[in-house]
Amino acid sequence: MSEQLVPVSEIQSTDDNVPRWGMAIDLDRCTGCEACVVACHVENNIPVATEDEAAMGRSSHWIRIDRYYEGTFPDIKVKYRPVLCQQCDDAPCEPVCPVYATYQNAEGLNVQVYNRCVGTRYCANNCPYQVRVFNWFDPEWPEPLELQLNPDVSVRPGGVMEKCTFCVQRIQRGKLDAQAEDRKVGDGDIQPACVQGCPAEAMAFGDLTDPESKVSQWAGVGRSTQLLGELGTKPKVFYLEKSD
Amino acid sequence: MYLRAEFSDVEAAAAAVQTVSGAGVDKRDVEVFSARPVVFEPGILDRPSRMSLLAVFSAVVVGSGSTALMFYTQLDYPLITGGMPLNSGWATGVITFELTMLGAILGTVGVFLWESGLLRKNRSPAPAIRDDVITMQVRCDQEGAERLVRLLTDSGAITTTRVEDAS
Amino acid sequence: MTTLATTLNGPHRRVREDVLHPLEGLSFWYLASAAFFSALVVWALFAWGCQIFLGIGVAGIRRPVFWGLYIVNFVFWIGISHAGTLISAILRLTDAGWRKPVTRAAEAITVFALMIGGMFPLIHLGRVWLFYWLIPYPNDRLLWPNFRSPLVWDMTAIFTYITGSVLYLYLPLIPDLAEMASRSQGWKSRVYRLLSIGWTGSDRQWHSLERAMKLMAAMILAVAVSVHSVVSYDFSMSIAPMWHSTIFAPYFVAGAIFSGIAALILVMFALRKFLNLGRYLRPVHFHNLSKLLLLMCLVWLYFSASEHLTVWYGNEHIEMAVFNARVHGEYAPYFWLMVACNFLIPFILLGIRRLRTLGTIAVSSVAVLIGMWLERFLIVIPTLSYSALPAAWGPYEASWVELSITAGTFAAMALFYMIFAKIFPIIAIWEYDEDVSAS
Numbered sequence: 001m002s003e004q005l006v007p008v009s010e011i012q013s014t015d016d017n018v019p020r021w022g023m024a025i026d027l028d029r030c031t032g033c034e035a036c037v038v039a040c041h042v043e044n045n046i047p048v049a050t051e052d053e054a055a056m057g058r059s060s061h062w063i064r065i066d067r068y069y070e071g072t073f074p075d076i077k078v079k080y081r082p083v084l085c086q087q088c089d090d091a092p093c094e095p096v097c098p099v100y101a102t103y104q105n106a107e108g109l110n111v112q113v114y115n116r117c118v119g120t121r122y123c124a125n126n127c128p129y130q131v132r133v134f135n136w137f138d139p140e141w142p143e144p145l146e147l148q149l150n151p152d153v154s155v156r157p158g159g160v161m162e163k164c165t166f167c168v169q170r171i172q173r174g175k176l177d178a179q180a181e182d183r184k185v186g187d188g189d190i191q192p193a194c195v196q197g198c199p200a201e202a203m204a205f206g207d208l209t210d211p212e213s214k215v216s217q218w219a220g221v222g223r224s225t226q227l228l229g230e231l232g233t234k235p236k237v238f239y240l241e242k243s244d
Numbered sequence: 245m246y247l248r249a250e251f252s253d254v255e256a257a258a259a260a261v262q263t264v265s266g267a268g269v270d271k272r273d274v275e276v277f278s279a280r281p282v283v284f285e286p287g288i289l290d291r292p293s294r295m296s297l298l299a300v301f302s303a304v305v306v307g308s309g310s311t312a313l314m315f316y317t318q319l320d321y322p323l324i325t326g327g328m329p330l331n332s333g334w335a336t337g338v339i340t341f342e343l344t345m346l347g348a349i350l351g352t353v354g355v356f357l358w359e360s361g362l363l364r365k366n367r368s369p370a371p372a373i374r375d376d377v378i379t380m381q382v383r384c385d386q387e388g389a390e391r392l393v394r395l396l397t398d399s400g401a402i403t404t405t406r407v408e409d410a411s
Numbered sequence: 412m413t414t415l416a417t418t419l420n421g422p423h424r425r426v427r428e429d430v431l432h433p434l435e436g437l438s439f440w441y442l443a444s445a446a447f448f449s450a451l452v453v454w455a456l457f458a459w460g461c462q463i464f465l466g467i468g469v470a471g472i473r474r475p476v477f478w479g480l481y482i483v484n485f486v487f488w489i490g491i492s493h494a495g496t497l498i499s500a501i502l503r504l505t506d507a508g509w510r511k512p513v514t515r516a517a518e519a520i521t522v523f524a525l526m527i528g529g530m531f532p533l534i535h536l537g538r539v540w541l542f543y544w545l546i547p548y549p550n551d552r553l554l555w556p557n558f559r560s561p562l563v564w565d566m567t568a569i570f571t572y573i574t575g576s577v578l579y580l581y582l583p584l585i586p587d588l589a590e591m592a593s594r595s596q597g598w599k600s601r602v603y604r605l606l607s608i609g610w611t612g613s614d615r616q617w618h619s620l621e622r623a624m625k626l627m628a629a630m631i632l633a634v635a636v637s638v639h640s641v642v643s644y645d646f647s648m649s650i651a652p653m654w655h656s657t658i659f660a661p662y663f664v665a666g667a668i669f670s671g672i673a674a675l676i677l678v679m680f681a682l683r684k685f686l687n688l689g690r691y692l693r694p695v696h697f698h699n700l701s702k703l704l705l706l707m708c709l710v711w712l713y714f715s716a717s718e719h720l721t722v723w724y725g726n727e728h729i730e731m732a733v734f735n736a737r738v739h740g741e742y743a744p745y746f747w748l749m750v751a752c753n754f755l756i757p758f759i760l761l762g763i764r765r766l767r768t769l770g771t772i773a774v775s776s777v778a779v780l781i782g783m784w785l786e787r788f789l790i791v792i793p794t795l796s797y798s799a800l801p802a803a804w805g806p807y808e809a810s811w812v813e814l815s816i817t818a819g820t821f822a823a824m825a826l827f828y829m830i831f832a833k834i835f836p837i838i839a840i841w842e843y844d845e846d847v848s849a850s
C-alpha cells in the first residue's frame with residue numbers, strides 16, 4: 001500500500017462551480033460485512049453470477065471487499081478493504097480504449113458508455129485495481145430478482161465492460177432536486193448506494209473541491225492513503241488506514 | 245507500323261538497340277520483350293523513372309493527410325480527456341508513420357502500374373512471350389522501314405516481321 | 412504444357428517442368444489432407460459461432476485474465492508473418508542469390524499468417540459485430556475513434572502490413588502469371604491472363620518491376636519492424652507489471668524474426684518433400700537459414716535475459732509476483748520448456764557443426780515454434796494473472812472454444828498454403844531463370 005498521498009488540493013478541477021466527486025473509506029470502521037456490495041448490486045442492476053461462474057472468476061461486483069490476512073493461525077488478523085473504481089484523475093483505462101467508451105467527464109468521473117463499448121477489454125487489463133467488470137454473457141437474474149431492476153440504470157448487454165459509476169444516476173438526481181428547489185447541492189445530499197448501505201458509516205462521499213465537505217475532511221487526515229498511489233493514477237478514493 | 249526483330253542473345257539485342265538509335269530512332273520507340281529480365285549495360289536503353297520521387301510524394305501526402313484527419317477528428321468531437329491533451333502528437337505518431345509507409349507503398353505500386361504501361365489503354369502491340377528469343381520492337385513509318393530492316397538484320401536479327409497498327 | 416518446354420534448353424526447361432508439375436492434377440492424399448484441414452477449420456468456425464451467439468463467456472477468459480489465448484495466437488501469428496516479407500526483403504536488398512527459390516514461399520507465409528493473425532483481435536472482441544467502430548469514417552454516432560489507443564495503432568499497422576505484403580507477393584508473381592496463361596488452356600488461361608494484368612515482358616515492365624521491388628523491399632522492411640513494435644506496444648503502453656517495459660519493441664521484433672525463420676524452414680521442408688523440389692530447395696538453403704536461426708536464437712537469449720535480469724535485480728514487489736510465477740511458480744514448467752525450446756535445443760543442435768543436419772534443422776525449427784508460442788503465452792497470461800493487487804489475482808484456463816480456434820488456425824495455415832501452392836508456382840520462375848542465365 002502506498003504512503004504517498006496526492007494532496008486533495010491537487011485534484012484537478014476545470015471550474016470552481018464544477019464538483020470533483022470523491023470518496024473516503026475509513027478502514028477502522030469497516031467490518032467487512034459486504035452490505036455495500038449488496039446495495040451496489042441492487043442499485044445498479046448488476047447480474048448475479050451462479051456459484052460455478054463465481055468460482056471461475058466471473059462474479060461481477062462493482063465494489064468488492066479485499067481481504068488480507070496477517071499472522072498465522074490462530075493469531076490471525078484480517079484486514080478488509082472495500083475496493084471500487086478509484087475514479088483516477090489520470091486513469092490508465094481511458095487512453096487505451098479505441099472507441100472512447102471510457103473517458104473522464106467534467107466532474108472527474110471515469111464514465112463508461114456501454115453503447116460505445118466493443119469489448120476489447122484493454123481497459124480492464126490496464127486497470128491496476130481490477131475493478132472493471134465484463135459482461136461475459138447477456139445478463140440474467142434468478143427469479144424474482146429481475147422484477148426489482150432499477151429503472152434509472154440501463155441493463156448492460158453481453159460483451160461490454162462496466163464498472164462503478166459512483167452511482168451517477170443518484171448524482172444526477174441530487175443535482176436536479178437541488179436545481180428544482182433552487183439551492184446548491186449540499187454535502188451529504190448525494191449518497192451512492194454503498195455509502196448509504198454501510199451500517200458502520202465507514203464511507204464518505206462528496207465534493208473534493210469543497211474543503212468543508214466530509215470527504216475532504218476525511219481525506220485530509222494523517223492516515224489517509226491512496227491505493228497504489230505510487231503508480232501515479234491520482235485516485236479520488238482515499239483510504240483511512242487502520243490505526244492499530 | 246512496327247518492326248519486330250528476334251535475337252538469340254542479349255549482346256546482339258543490345259548492339260541492335262545502339263545501331264537503331266544511332267540511325268536516328270527515338271529510344272522511346274524501341275521496346276525489348278523477353279521472358280526474363282534482360283540486363284543491358286547502363287546507357288543502352290535506360291528508362292527514366294520518377295518512381296522514388298513519386299513514392300516519397302505519395303508518402304508525404306497520405307501521411308500528412310491522415311495526421312490532419314486525426315487532429316481534425318479530435319477537434320471535431322472534443323472529449324474531456326481528464327488532463328490529457330486533446331491532440332497528442334506522440335501518441336498519434338505511430339499512425340502517422342504507418343500511413344506514411346502505406347502512402348509510399350501504394351505510390352510505388354501506382355507508379356509501377358503507370359510506368360510499366362500495364363494500366364494504359366493505348367498500348368502498342370506486343371509479341372507473345374517467348375522463352376527462347378529476345379524480341380525487339382521498333383515503331384517506324386513506312387518509308388524508313390526498309391532501312392531499319394537492313395540495320396536490324398545486320399545487327400544479327402534472326403527474323404524480322406512487320407506489324408501494322410491495330411487502329 | 413509441353414509445347415514450349417521443348418524449345419527450351421537445360422535448366423530453364425527443367426525448372427518449368429519441376430515447378431509447374433505440382434500444379435497439375437489432384438492426388439488422393441492432397442484431397443484427403445485438404446479435407447482434414449478443412450474439417451478443423453469448419454470446427455473452429457463453429458466454435459467461433461458458438462462464442463458469437465452464446466456470448467464471449469464460452470471462452471475461458473475471466474477476471475483478471477481478460478486477454479487469453481486469442482491474444483497469444485495473435486502475437487504468435489503476426490510473428491510468423493515476419494518470415495516472409497522481412498527475410499525476403501533482407502535477402503533481396505542484400506542481393507543474396509540463394510534467396511531466389513525461397514522468396515515466394517516466404518512471402519506467401521507472410522500473407523496467410525497475417526490473414527490468420529489479423530482475425531484474432533476480431534475473434535477476441537466482446538461485440539465483434541461492431542468491430543467497424545474502430546475505423547475512422549464519418550458516422551451517425553458522431554464519434555471518431557481514439558487514435559491514442561494502441562489498438563487503433565495496431566489496426567493501422569496491420570492494415571498497412573497486409574496491404575504491403577499482398578502487393579509484395581503479387582508484383583513478382585505477375586511475370587509468372589503471364590507465363591502460366593500462355594501455358595494453360597481454357598478458363599484457366601483466361602484467369603491467369605486476367606491476373607497477369609496484361610504483362611508482355613517488355614523492358615519497360617521489367618525495369619519498373621525491378622525498381623518497384625527494390626523500393627518495396629526497403630519499405631516492407633520498415634513496416635515489418637514497426638508492425639511488431641506496435642504489437643508489443645499493446646502490452647508495453649499499459650502499466651501492468653512486466654508489460655510496461657522499454658525492451659518490448661525490439662524483443663518482439665527479434666522474437667518474430669526468430670519464429671518466422673523457423674516457420675519458413677518447416678514450410679520449405681514440406682515443399683521439398685511433397686512437391687519434389689529438392690533440386691531447388693537444396694541443403695545450402697536450409698543450412699543458410701539455420702545459421703540465421705542460430706543467430707536469432709542468441710539474440711532472443713540476449714533480450715530475454717536482459718528483460719528478466721532487470722526485473723529480478725530491481726526486485727520491485729509488483730513485478731516480482733509475475734517474475735516468480737514465471738520462473739519458479741505456477742508457470743515455471745512452461746518457462747523452462749520455453750528456454751529449452753528457444754535456446755538449448757537450437758543452440759546445441761545448430762551450434763555444434765557436426766550435429767547440424769537437415770534432420771536437426773527440422774527438429775530445431777519445430778522446437779523454436781513451440782518455444783515462441785510459449786513465450787507469447789508467458790508474456791500475456793502471468794502478467795494478467797498476477798496483477799498489481801494480490802487480492803485480485805486469479806488463474807486462467809482455456810476452454811474448448813479457444814483450443815478449437817487455435818487448432819483451426821494452424822489447419823487454416825496449412826490449407827491456405829496447399830491451395831496457394833496448387834494455383835501458383837511456388838518458386839519464382841523468372842527469378843530463377845535470371846539466376847541461371849547469370850551464372
